[in-house]
Amino acid sequence: MLPKPNKLNQMNWLNLLLLKVVDSQSVAVSDFNNDALLDIAVPGLFDSGVVIHFGYLKQVYLKQIILKTGKGSHPVWCAIEDFNNDSKKDIAVENSGTQKTLVFSLDTEFNSFGNQMTYSTNSTPWSVAIGDFNNNTILDLVVTNHGKDNVGIFFGCGNGSFSHQNTFTTGLKSQSSAVAVGYYNNDRLLDIIVTNYGTNDVGVLIGYSSGSFRRCEVFFHLVMDLFRSWFPQMILTMMES
Template structure:
């Protein structure tokens, strides 16, 4: 399979999201561009080909993480993205094939990662952000109209850099897991279902965990955790007990500098596999 490339000008693409932003039942791409104060939207034609990129200003030279969801309940996908250099999160509400000027909300210092979920069971999407230099996460509850409350913060380990969301204790409330780059562990925050969370419980990982994801790796209906350990050249798998607690890590060797992790069934055997991005390579672990 040969690649098709698309120009983003002088931008340095950093994070990518996929969704149908114009409701034509075709997948589109949105890309955060580090260093150029913008994000790019590439509208899909449904045949694997995309239109030229449309650029939208973020007023930030360091937009490095993105999350997608319907933030104002108009049945159109919207985007939330991290502005690392201005310590804000930007919201752009989707209208057909374009995004208006962003609305920003203050975060902690040097936010690195963002995710969305309904943390208080009001059918409105909320936001959680990892504030790296503040050693906190910030939870911003959504009003359902594209606007959000100010963040409520919870202490993490050192340098939280990656977020994943899931129900770890089978109580139908969303929980949060954070990879703490500076303290070589993950923090698990169990949700109460009202938008608030218990204090963190930490579990050891390998050296400098860079990315975290969740999935049921042993088919017991309980969510597990996988972490990419950049300096350890390993991935850590922490199996969940279904009550919000996890077993000690089992590690697997990777290539040099694993910095991103994704989960999916890549060989159609109904077993989840792990995809690791290395600094210069891509590796799939089955």
């Protein structure tokens, strides 16, 4: 039985299931046009673009725009934050086909994206996460480089641009895939956790305040526990044992 429409936005699961997406591997949500309704960003692996579906109060995602990422780009993952401190959401997109990270900045006019900046990963990027890794209150990007067995850090400059990539190995033939950030050893310095497709394990890179990381520590047979709420504490316990 389908749930009744929510009083906040009148959206029901039937409408949500009918929203068309093509060859997508990830999705992100945010309020891009400042109307207090969530919008959806979906990278299209073979569409060479990210589709933004705008939410409506009584109708579901009738309007959309497409952020073109270039021919053969194959966008696979996106993350959303305000990278240039203008109180508007921006989008970072990983493109496996062109081996690049693209950052789109929301223009001063709502519903449109203006500036686009490009950064090379020198590999096949697979996913991206956001955090302040060098404790300067400016957001940075971490990217999994599936083809080079590492993660890459792009340090933010505060104006929407980023530094060249610094890489940290995830292990030989690891083929790093998904990435997340958090305080896994409770020192209030961001750490990185990555799933490794090639070696079927989970790697943890403990962060230092300078934006560098300790050598990747690998834990096996933990993939099924990744989404449980006590997973960070398990990592901490194993590192202390």
